[in-house]
Amino acid sequence: xxxxxxxxxxxxxxxxxxxxxxxxxETVAAVDNGPDLLAAAAEHRPDIMIVDVRLPPTFTTEGLKxxxxxxxxxxxxxxxxxxxxxxxxxxxxxxxxxxxxxGYLLKDSVFDNEQFIDAIRRVAAGxxxxxxxxVAQLMVSHARDQPLGALTAxxxxxxxxxxxxxxxxxIAQRLFITEGAAAxxxxxxxxxxxxxxxxxxxxxxxxxxxYLNA
Amino acid sequence: xxxxxxxxxxxxxAFPARLRRAGTELAVGVLIAMGAMLSICxxxxxxxxxxxxxxxxxxxxxxxxxxxxxxxxxxxxxxAARSGIEIPVPYRPEPDEFEKDIVGWIRRCKWILxxxxxxxxxxxxxxxxxxxxxGFLPAVVLYYVLEGFALAFGLWKPVLRAQGTGRExxxxxxxxxxxxxxxxxxxxxxxxxxxxYSPLFLTVHAxxxxxxxxxxxxxxxxxxxxxxxxxxxxxxxxxxxxxxRIERDLHDGAQARLVGLGLTLGALERHLNxxxxxxxxxxxxxxxxxxAALRELRDLVRGIHPPILAERGLADxxxxxxxxxxxxxxxxxxxxxxxxxxxxxxxYFAVSELLTNALKYSEAEHVEVxxxxxxxxxxxxxxxxxxxxxxxxxxxxxxGIRRRLATFDGTIDISSPLGGPTDIKMEIPCxxxxxxTSSS
Numbered sequence: 288x289x290x291x292x293x294x295x296x297x298x299x300x301x302x303x304x305x306x307x308x309x310x311x312x313e314t315v316a317a318v319d320n321g322p323d324l325l326a327a328a329a330e331h332r333p334d335i336m337i338v339d340v341r342l343p344p345t346f347t348t349e350g351l352k353x354x355x356x357x358x359x360x361x362x363x364x365x366x367x368x369x370x371x372x373x374x375x376x377x378x379x380x381x382x383x384x385x386x387x388x389x390g391y392l393l394k395d396s397v398f399d400n401e402q403f404i405d406a407i408r409r410v411a412a413g414x415x416x417x418x419x420x421x422v423a424q425l426m427v428s429h430a431r432d433q434p435l436g437a438l439t440a441x442x443x444x445x446x447x448x449x450x451x452x453x454x455x456x457x458i459a460q461r462l463f464i465t466e467g468a469a470a471x472x473x474x475x476x477x478x479x480x481x482x483x484x485x486x487x488x489x490x491x492x493x494x495x496x497x498y499l500n501a
Numbered sequence: 502x503x504x505x506x507x508x509x510x511x512x513x514x515a516f517p518a519r520l521r522r523a524g525t526e527l528a529v530g531v532l533i534a535m536g537a538m539l540s541i542c543x544x545x546x547x548x549x550x551x552x553x554x555x556x557x558x559x560x561x562x563x564x565x566x567x568x569x570x571x572x573x574x575x576x577x578x579x580x581a582a583r584s585g586i587e588i589p590v591p592y593r594p595e596p597d598e599f600e601k602d603i604v605g606w607i608r609r610c611k612w613i614l615x616x617x618x619x620x621x622x623x624x625x626x627x628x629x630x631x632x633x634x635x636g637f638l639p640a641v642v643l644y645y646v647l648e649g650f651a652l653a654f655g656l657w658k659p660v661l662r663a664q665g666t667g668r669e670x671x672x673x674x675x676x677x678x679x680x681x682x683x684x685x686x687x688x689x690x691x692x693x694x695x696x697x698y699s700p701l702f703l704t705v706h707a708x709x710x711x712x713x714x715x716x717x718x719x720x721x722x723x724x725x726x727x728x729x730x731x732x733x734x735x736x737x738x739x740x741x742x743x744x745x746r747i748e749r750d751l752h753d754g755a756q757a758r759l760v761g762l763g764l765t766l767g768a769l770e771r772h773l774n775x776x777x778x779x780x781x782x783x784x785x786x787x788x789x790x791x792x793a794a795l796r797e798l799r800d801l802v803r804g805i806h807p808p809i810l811a812e813r814g815l816a817d818x819x820x821x822x823x824x825x826x827x828x829x830x831x832x833x834x835x836x837x838x839x840x841x842x843x844x845x846x847x848x849y850f851a852v853s854e855l856l857t858n859a860l861k862y863s864e865a866e867h868v869e870v871x872x873x874x875x876x877x878x879x880x881x882x883x884x885x886x887x888x889x890x891x892x893x894x895x896x897x898x899x900x901g902i903r904r905r906l907a908t909f910d911g912t913i914d915i916s917s918p919l920g921g922p923t924d925i926k927m928e929i930p931c932x933x934x935x936x937x938t939s940s941s
Contacts, residue, residue: 296757302764309771340812341752347812371756372799372808375824376817394756395795398763398788400770430827431866 288411291333292317293324293350294369295342299394303337306397310404320344321353328357328364335411340370340377351377358384365410369394373421375428379500382415387489390416390452406452414489415452415496422450425499434480442479445472449495454488519696526700527643529580530636533706536573537633543570544626551614551623560606567613574622574714577629581707581714584700588707591618591716594727617720625713632709639699646695649688653681737908741843748806751798759795763788807849815845819852819870826856828868828885835873838933844909848872848881848929851902851913855883855925858898863887863923879911879929889921902927 290312294300304314316327320343328336336357342349354366367390368381381389390410396403396418406416426447429435438446441462448458459469473491477484480498485491547566553559571592578588593616599605613619649670652660657675660668667676670684716724770784802808810818816834823830840848852870859865865887872881893899893915903913911929 296753298761299757299764302761302768306764306767309768341808346749371752371760372802374809374821376809376813376821379824393795394760395763395792397760398767398792400767424825427827428825 288312288335288408289315289331289333290407291315291324291327291331291336293319293321293327293336293338293342293353295319295339299339303397306400306403310400312407321349324350324353325357325360328361332361333364335365335367335407337367337369337407340368348377351380355380362386363388363413365413366390367392367407367410367416369396373418373424375421375424375500378417378421378425382493382496382500385493385497387415387493388413391421392416392418393420409452414454415492417451417496419447419451422447422499425450425496429499437479438476442472442476445469446476446495449473449476449492450499452492516693516696523639523696523699526703527639529583530639530699530703533577533580533636533703534634536577537630537636539573540626540633541630543573544623544630547623547626554610554614560603560610563613564606564609567619570622570626574625577710578714580703581710584704584707586704586707586711588711588715589721589724591621591714591720591724592616593618593723617717621713621717625710628709628713632706635702635706638702639695642691642695642699646688646692649684649691653685653688657681657684733908737843738841741841741846744806744846745811745842748802748808748811751802752808756795756798756802759791759798762791766791806846810845810849815840815849815872818845818849819872822849822853822856823868823870826860826868828856828860829866830856830868830870832870833872836879836933837874838935840874840879840931840933844879844929844931847905847909847911848879848927851905851927852881852883854898854902858891859883859885859887859923862891863889863921865921865923874931874933877930877932879931881927882925884924885922887921887923888919889917889923890919891915891917891923891925
């Protein structure tokens, strides 16, 4: 799998390249600023871009802007955005086109190599990977909504994992339940939130995120 | 008798120094007197162009003339300082920049004409043209001394021959050797008086200058206020810049290093063989505490300087606050430019605090946050549909906001009757800078 990486700090750039290498990814370009990221995306057409939000030259949301720009030029280009802090607003901007292939994770997530690599694969495959911190923010900002209040504690956990981008299998594994039970919870949740049922798990996740982002 | 002898002796020792000093004072005095002649010219020119300005022309000349006038008054202030009388410069500070066209010239004239010090200068110019002549006195006195010596040492004879009568010195006609000796004595006495007391003339002039060229009490206070406002703004800007620097340092430093550590730990784990359970457990512990450290740093950074403020500016930062609140928050921002960083941060934290209050105490469902700028003031209002009863005297939240805004001469107005709604309005005087195209 071919990766374009944008991270301005040498230490982290090298560490990420090593990590990706260890798991069989090929880093075709590693850049340290927004304009170079755009150029690398156009040149390499990678399977996924891994991008730090804050990049030179502006040290604002240069990385985020460049990634979204690249996605406009190359539709459905999978993007995994990394940051030292998560903002619901940025999540919203990333998810705005509703087509998936989006990840938004705290940099903390590299601590768990397996899950991090899993997230990269998921995003590259058109799925989503939202940091638990993003999902927690989304849940907080809907804390007072009626339909969410009607969910059981277990259903809330399932909803949170689904919002993070987990498949039925992953949800079942994480909550130590059977896949059948997970599927049951999911259909209950969709019922309570009045979302149309969908058999495709990526589309389901996007529906949940769209709901939470509303 | 003894005391007198002593003082005469020390006086004699000091005499050369006194003479030298009196000589310098004489030169300075002549300069003052020449300044006095200049001042009447400047008075007439200034008055002429003030009148021309009033009837609509002369806007381009008045500032130049004023520059000359202030050069002269400043020179006189420096001279007064030599006499030990400090005269602070009372002029209002020049505005930072003027337009290049006629509007700029007129604003410049307005700046000059509205400054009371300009008018006091004008009066000083008129009076100084007379009072300043005092500067000639040391020279005049010395001339008289020298005339006395010249007469005493022989000049009296040709004068007597030519005029028939002796030339008077201190009202005594000199027509003989004894009267000449008397004149020499008188001239010596006058020389001593000149050496000791001629600086007094300059001191008198300096006092006169202080009367008109010094700041009045109100202008002294105005200057002080201006100074304090400038230093306060400077201090606030410095503090805000420092906080942003800390935020960036943490982002690129400690936070990045911790993430780097995580990457290393992950690599280490990959290289461990599967038997070493203990090592894996230790690695997991190291990972857990690193993640905790990152979380703590993140919270710290949010409290110091919210990253979204640094990355997106005030409008988006306020919208983000609205998004993060469980309440239904509508945020509207209309600020056509950049707000100074310290203010931006103060307003952000104020709105954040008010949203938290609304959530905790008001039982509100909807909150409206509006921020706008009317050209001179930054306004922000936070209105909720809750049960009211917010009281600035209770709790530290509202009090803290008030104190924080007061640093910027801002105010907070709380209307929160029991039963609601709560409407909180904040106002901070501020000038917007034009929007940045790229961050510096």
